[in-house]
Amino acid sequence: MLNYLFTSFGFVTSVGLFLAGAVGVLLFNKNDKLSNWWGNGMAILGSVVALIFSSNVLITKTPQTIELFSGAQFLSWTFRVDLLSAFFIFVISLLGLFCSIYGLGYVKHYYNKYNLGVLGFFYNLFIGSMILVASAGNTLLFLIVWEIMSLSSYFLVIYEHREEENIKAGLLYFVMTHIGTAFIIFSFLLLYKITGSFDFEVIKNNMSGASVFIQSVIFICALIGFGTKAGIIPFHIWLPKAHPAAPSHVSALMSGVMIKTGIYMVVRMGFDILPSTPLWWGALVLAIGAVSSLLGVLYALSEHDFKRLLAYHSIENIGIILLGAGSSLVFLSLGMKSLAVLGLLAALYHTINHAVFKALLFLGAGSVISQTHTRNIEDYGGLIKYMPQTAFFFLIGSMAISALPPFNGFASEWLTFQSLFNGVAAVGTLIKLLFILAIGSLAFTSGLAVMCFVKVFGATFLARPRSAHVKGVHEVSGVMRFGMAALSLVALILGVSAGWVSNMFASIAISLNNLKNAVPAISTNLSIVNANNFATMSLPTAFGAIVIATTIISVMVYLVTRKQKVTRSTTWDCGTNLTPRMEITSTGFARSIVVIFKGILRPSQQSEVEYRDANLRYFPKNSTVDFELKDVYAIFFYKPVQEFILKISEKTKKIQSGNINLYILYIFLVLIGLLLFFVI
């Protein structure tokens, strides 16, 4: 049976299960409970099958091709699962599995409120289409499943449709994603023009004749198109609005894997399809990565909407992934293939890591939100006493995303650092400067990420409740905790087994067209990762040392102080009456960073004071201060573009008078023009 799933049958089964889940759930949509079980259950089964299938491809390193409806004339339904695709399918189905398990419990609070059939339908469609995106064998097929993915995620974003804001966020997402798709279509058409084929395999083998200029155009269009999906700055504006709007386990999937499909195609284009890589491609990707990571974390710091903050962290982590990929492209163009493997494997490693801990954090946020019914961090506080296990899992997620050893975030960030370090050592002066700036950006980013998660965890789970929202909060249901616990464990395992895992990623990188026969600049065994004989580290040792040292210290301290008592008392606050207002808020926590970076973040501050006597103005009745950040992208980029388009539309309105005679004249003129064109 298991062997059966290793073949293409496994792939078909998994997709079929998702389809069955999607269609079946519509039949049950009258019954909330049944549709919950059917929808999420089918998603779980489909994910498990896809997980087994893709792990087999990854372990045996044998690509698979699946041909459906082979007789079809117009469109060939070919799906190719090579190592890169298998890796992304693995990530998607891993998250699909745990998010669906979590979803079993999470969607309960939609009972009798929203139609669960609709949720289940789009949810299954969403995961299924992502798997197809990662394996589509030709461009047309790709665009179809890409569009299914975009649309189903759009409907998931606006699922809680009774809230005005979600509809708006959905619309923005819809517009942005289709602008991106337009660029993607353009680059695919250029590929077709050069090679005369829609098939990725044919395109790949026939690209060598294309000029560097046309390849660059293709690459830039693909970067913009897929970058919009991935959320690179400045095309990120939809991301912090759309991700929070969706149900939390969907947010986890969107932030965890959907934006990674953008990364998948950027890697596919840069390393597999386009044969020549000028130096500036890598430099550009590196610069985008540096900007996105630093700005992403800065915006996250100044945010106090729980899920939006996590969404900004996705931008940051996409930036880190691009730092790895960009350095790899630079090495590739300089002919240093073994270093290029190092950079790419760092990027791939961070891809799965980010997927795991971001999903974990979103699920944790979902648990908190489902209990407190608010997304505002300022309204939380002290939740660790009410939901200790959720807090523990969230803490692990926080440590992982802050790149603290021994969790997985550290392993991939370390590899990204090594890739950049080697860049500084190996390249010429001008690019060297870029690498130094990238290192600085990554260093500051990781520092600020630690700060941000101290803020989130501290303001959410520690101290005392700050508002009435916390009343009646209790630990979430078992399946939800199981989802989070499993992801926490995966985060630890991916960190501790860094050596084994990075070996796997090296073989994925080598399987790509441009990196064929490269010798990876990394040697690993179970305990040590050795990057280019330049740096070594061992996370199992770090993990073991932390556990052992903490245990020894605990024992020794216990022996010394066992006679001393530990008593409980109120917090010391200089003898005042403690109120929740004395605790630091998340805005207050991040305020100093916002002030320091005010040149970039553009904070605005509005204070209003209401006086008891408007004329005398001696005794203020109440005063309010509003802090917010100006949306610089809207002001300086999107607004001007929008105005320009509107202006052009105004102009073109003149030729549309509504007069039929005039239209007939247009048709006549066009006909004449065409005739002339063909005659001459």
Next chain:
Amino acid sequence: MNLFTKIFSTPKVLVSVDKILATNDISVVGKEIEKKVKKLFNGSLAIRVVTAGSTNACEQELVALGNSYYDVERFGVHFVASPRHADMLIVTGPVSRNIVQGLMRTYEAMPEPKIVVAVGDDAISGGLFKGSYAVMDGAKNVVPVNYQIPGDPPSPMVILKSLLSIFNDMDAKKSQNK
């Protein structure tokens, strides 16, 4: 409630400095203090000062303990920023009503073992302000005071000698208990 019984049951020893060393030589007094601090407090005495409506006179003298002439730090005595870190609570001033809560909480915030010392006549009985509606007439009505150092204000030398006498007393009690 616990606190009240403690307030009543704690013996308030009024320190008299006459019977201690006749000398005013700081190094001699200091050596003695250092010895006692080592014995009683493992060589480190942390003091938290609470200014309970004081005239600031006592504070001046307490601050003077840290200057380069007296320099109590060399004897292992230092002032700390939080009652959580402190071994000894020094109260100055007659305890005005506004700080009653604060003083009680400071006392409760200190980990055992702890002692409370009232410094200055104000802190002992209210001094000049005794009987005023605004004060509590000394620290002994609010927290369990162990020792009282008289003077209005006591000079740094007197404070030092009093501390020594307090240590002597504590030492004697400790050996008694054994």
Next chain:
Amino acid sequence: MVSIFAWIIQIIFIPVMAPLFIGITRKIKAKFQNRQGASIFQPYRDLRKLFHKDEIISNDASWIFRFSPYIILALTIIVGASIPLLSLVTQNNFLGDFLVVIYLLALGTFFLALSGMDTGGGFGGFGSSREMTVAALTEGGLICSLLTLALVSHTTNLFGIANFGLNAPMRYLPSIILAFFSFIISMLAETTRFPFDNPATHLELTMIHEAMLLEHSGKGLAMMEWAVANKFLIFLALAANLFFPFGIAVSLSFQSMLIALIYFVIKILLLCFGIATLESITAKFRFFRLPDLLFTSFVISAIAIGLIF
């Protein structure tokens, strides 16, 4: 036999010696203030006393508050065991990488800041906020200054860097000196010394690091103070042994270890003297001027990297 001895020294050296150097720095500062100052062994006495006191824990505090001192102390000891101290023989390829060291210390800072927020007092919260602000902005300068050395010596292993520094070619001198200045700035920030923070302040409003410890008492406080001392000595040892590694024991013998110890103590004493002097002659900076200093540190080390040929 000797190697076991070397390893034992490597592991216990930092926790055992760290309070002493805190005491020495305080002593030098006291001398500058024309005071006698506390004995150099006073930090040991403080620790001993605190271990013999009761502990009071806030009702609002969670397990994070209780657990933090253990892990923070543990991390400083782990880091202390994986940096070059007296000999290069105790080199390890497991945790000797400078990024691992920096991030292990960052893990400690993470728990420190969380424990500051855990009790819900006003001071702990803003202490955490300030500490994290400074820590986040220190990262760039710290990583880049050590990267300069790593690029020069072609390894990121701290022992390897020290080994290379024993006979580094003269052409690297400008880079190493610039990196040293950058490192010193980061070091002052990480170890909460002037001009970033006043380790002896009693005013809650001016505190950065101390504000987070206000709530700790008894054994928790003792472990926190100890960890601070360890971190101080760790950074001093890094400054001494990475930039000026002469005297460090290359081979394994009691004699060379002894010489290494003497050299090490002299170097650390010089650094202590420098820090005490700095603390005596400068004032603490305004909080919003600190980032300028930290960015300067980053720029200096970026220049240092640029000067490597």
